[in-house]
Amino acid sequence: MSTQHRPTGPWHWYVVVGYPIVGLVAVAALALFARRAPPFATTLAAVAAVAGLTSLTGVAYPALYFDCRALRATTHWRPRWRRYVGLGIVLPFLLGGIAGYASGLAVGLLTVLVAVPVAALAVTIAYLVRRNRAVGLDPVGIAPRK
Numbered sequence: 001m002s003t004q005h006r007p008t009g010p011w012h013w014y015v016v017v018g019y020p021i022v023g024l025v026a027v028a029a030l031a032l033f034a035r036r037a038p039p040f041a042t043t044l045a046a047v048a049a050v051a052g053l054t055s056l057t058g059v060a061y062p063a064l065y066f067d068c069r070a071l072r073a074t075t076h077w078r079p080r081w082r083r084y085v086g087l088g089i090v091l092p093f094l095l096g097g098i099a100g101y102a103s104g105l106a107v108g109l110l111t112v113l114v115a116v117p118v119a120a121l122a123v124t125i126a127y128l129v130r131r132n133r134a135v136g137l138d139p140v141g142i143a144p145r146k
Helices: 011-036 039-074 081-103 105-134
Strands: none
Touching: 011 039, 011 105, 039 081, 039 105, 081 105
């Protein structure tokens, strides 16, 4: 008898589904913390949440790419990963450029830092909604939708 662990789906599916959950839970926890904590602690928590979500974005976009690639190879749906990843990367820098031009470099950089995880959350949620409508949320190759 083998005791090897066998994953129930590809890693990228777990990241694509987990990133919005982690992000929304972090935002909700930050909102609850902000109601009860002093302003300095709230600021530190907000910086930690933004930094954590921004670092997770570095895994979310490659996972989106791999999930799109797997779906294109195994299902009838043909998601275009460039739309999702491109929008998620370009939009924060566009907003940061506009804010930086209007209010200065510091505001522009802060806008980019906050907009990166927000854009990644929006992109992954939009992708998951479209994926659910097209082929369902099951991991690729495990339980195809009928």
